[in-house]
Amino acid sequence: MILVLIDHDRGVIDPLSLRALTAARKLGHDIEAAVIGSDGASLAAITGEYGAKVLHVAAHAALTDYTPMASGRALKDLVEKLKPAAVLAAGSPRGNEQLAHLAAFLDIPMAAECSEITLGAPHHVLRARWAGNLIESANVHSDLLVATIVSFSIEPEAVQGAAASIAQFEPDLQPADTVVKILSRDSGETKGGVTLNDAKVIVSGGRGVGGPEGFGNLEELAALLGGTVGCSRVVTSSGWRPHAEQVGQTGTKVAPDLYIAAGISGAMQHIAGMKNSKTIVVINTDPEAPILRYADYAIIGDLHQVIPALTSAIRQAKG
Amino acid sequence: MDVLVCLKRVPLAGGTLILTPDSRDIETKHLGFGISPHEENAVEAGVQLVEQMGGTLTLLTLGPSDAEEQLRSQLAIGATRAVLIETDGQEWDPQGTAAALVDAITAEETKFDLIIFGAESADSAGYQIHIRVAHALGRPIVTNVKSMKIENGIANCERVVSTGREHYEAPLPAIVTVRDGLNIPRYPSVPGRMQARKKIVDMKKAEPRVPKLEKVTLALAPSKDKGAEILGKGADAVPALVDVLKQIGAF
Numbered sequence: 001m002i003l004v005l006i007d008h009d010r011g012v013i014d015p016l017s018l019r020a021l022t023a024a025r026k027l028g029h030d031i032e033a034a035v036i037g038s039d040g041a042s043l044a045a046i047t048g049e050y051g052a053k054v055l056h057v058a059a060h061a062a063l064t065d066y067t068p069m070a071s072g073r074a075l076k077d078l079v080e081k082l083k084p085a086a087v088l089a090a091g092s093p094r095g096n097e098q099l100a101h102l103a104a105f106l107d108i109p110m111a112a113e114c115s116e117i118t119l120g121a122p123h124h125v126l127r128a129r130w131a132g133n134l135i136e137s138a139n140v141h142s143d144l145l146v147a148t149i150v151s152f153s154i155e156p157e158a159v160q161g162a163a164a165s166i167a168q169f170e171p172d173l174q175p176a177d178t179v180v181k182i183l184s185r186d187s188g189e190t191k192g193g194v195t196l197n198d199a200k201v202i203v204s205g206g207r208g209v210g211g212p213e214g215f216g217n218l219e220e221l222a223a224l225l226g227g228t229v230g231c232s233r234v235v236t237s238s239g240w241r242p243h244a245e246q247v248g249q250t251g252t253k254v255a256p257d258l259y260i261a262a263g264i265s266g267a268m269q270h271i272a273g274m275k276n277s278k279t280i281v282v283i284n285t286d287p288e289a290p291i292l293r294y295a296d297y298a299i300i301g302d303l304h305q306v307i308p309a310l311t312s313a314i315r316q317a318k319g
Numbered sequence: 320m321d322v323l324v325c326l327k328r329v330p331l332a333g334g335t336l337i338l339t340p341d342s343r344d345i346e347t348k349h350l351g352f353g354i355s356p357h358e359e360n361a362v363e364a365g366v367q368l369v370e371q372m373g374g375t376l377t378l379l380t381l382g383p384s385d386a387e388e389q390l391r392s393q394l395a396i397g398a399t400r401a402v403l404i405e406t407d408g409q410e411w412d413p414q415g416t417a418a419a420l421v422d423a424i425t426a427e428e429t430k431f432d433l434i435i436f437g438a439e440s441a442d443s444a445g446y447q448i449h450i451r452v453a454h455a456l457g458r459p460i461v462t463n464v465k466s467m468k469i470e471n472g473i474a475n476c477e478r479v480v481s482t483g484r485e486h487y488e489a490p491l492p493a494i495v496t497v498r499d500g501l502n503i504p505r506y507p508s509v510p511g512r513m514q515a516r517k518k519i520v521d522m523k524k525a526e527p528r529v530p531k532l533e534k535v536t537l538a539l540a541p542s543k544d545k546g547a548e549i550l551g552k553g554a555d556a557v558p559a560l561v562d563v564l565k566q567i568g569a570f
Contacts, residue, residue: 096446187483301553309554
């Protein structure tokens with residue numbers, strides 16, 4: 001049996017977890033899923049649809065929000081009871097963090113950011129390094145494989161399974177496990193609405209935008225397409241845009257239907273965060289910009305002319 | 320306030336990576352070395368804390384003896400002293416690295432109030448060393464911190480996610496991993512560089528362990544040119560792009 005951690009935010013599933021479930025199914029074992037916190041029990045239907053037979057729900061009065069060390073403890077309790085062959089999760093910051101706690105509790109190796117897994121003795125994995133530019137072939141010497149699945153390496157595939165049956169348990173939490181948890185949230189500098197993670201369209205700007213005022217045009221285009229604005233690292237480190245909008249290895253990894261990269265040359269770490277987008281359109285004055293290698297369509301030109309022209313043309317076409 | 324910052328020497332690869340003939344490592348003959356961007360923020364945070372609250376800032380790394388170069392350049396920013404755990408030049412797996420760091424930390428006379436790591440290394444992307452160190456030392460850990468204040472013995476931390484900010488607290492002694500954007504790392508001053516030459520770098524040895532996450536080979540990720548269709552130049556190309564966007568159902 002393979003156990004998959006389904007990450008969720010107060011009952012709302014992280015869609016990357018469905019990709020991890022799909023990756024687990026390819027290994028030809030029974031699949032069971034685990035959620036941390038009783039509000040995750042609402043995910044029985046969707047985890048079943050993606051192939052999990054059982055949904056283990058770690059329920060405890062202290063588990064009302066993200067508490068990474070407690071997640072590790074709960075998974076450890078499950079592993080000792082269920083003896084799975086592997087524990088997998090999405091290679092998101094939270095997926096990596098929670099499984100690292102599990103691996104630390106058990107003092108066994110963890111293979112992060114895997115694109116391929118072969119169970120055996122030793123287990124074998126291919127994993128992404130250097131912002132996805134290198135693939136490491138590695139052996140994992142441990143009975144239990146703890147691994148995360150690199151974002152967007154696999155498309156989520158439903159199997160139309162029945163809802164997973166719920167198996168609730170109370171993890172044996174120690175005081176230290178619940179010291180670090182989310183105490184509060186605020187929307188920060190984000191304006192609410194569509195976030196990078198769920199946007200179907202992202203209009204992203206880089207150094208070529210020239211300054212904070214230049215993003216007005218990008219915002220207008222993004223709004224017209226029902227999307228949101230993203231940016232490269234130089235933009236946030238120059239203070240032109242909030243950090244929550246940064247796309248890349250050091251920001252958010254995204255894979256929208258349409259990614260428009262305006263004035264972004266394409267540093268390795270930016271490419272790592274957007275190369276899995278379905279359609280990539282590049283607007284750049286430099287016909288040699290590295291990002292062109294990843295583009296489906298490109299306009300060579302100044303974004304300050306192209307973007308406003310595009311916005312008004314789309315407005316016209318929409319009528 | 321005594322702060323420890325953990326660093327890693329990494330090659331400064333530009334656009335393209337080249338592998339060594341045995342495909343076990345990146346060819347670094349023509350590359351410079353540095354530390355990850357997140358780690359520059361970690362050092363800056365440590366320097367600022369010591370400036371505000373007094374105390375010491377110690378740097379710790381595990382790597383080849385050449386990593387002294389990275390320690391010296393960060394000592395020039397304002398750290399007090401540094402410790403280098405010298406390896407055979409091979410890459411150690413995360414468990415072996417974490418164990419050696421823990422041994423070095425517990426051997427120190429100073430009981431560090433705060434240990435800071437960069438959120439991820441540029442090269443290995445293991446996402447675990449900091450957590451293993453926290454478990455071994457029995458300390459709370461907050462990861463991916465973009466804003467931090469130390470008040471009344473508590474590290475108040477914020478993480479930035481796509482929906483906004485999350486707040487965490489960790490009572491000291493604690494561990495945090497920080498991200499690019501936490502602060503603006505300063506450049507070393509000329510006097511800072513002069514002083515750094517005289518600062519102490521303690522060299523330690525540690526025995527490598529048999530890796531449990533065992534690297535076999537590296538390969539370059541396939542990055543074939545998608546062969547972008549160039550729709551034209553400047554605003555004249557906009558109608559062609561509108562057609563494309565219509566086709567893919569963008570509006």
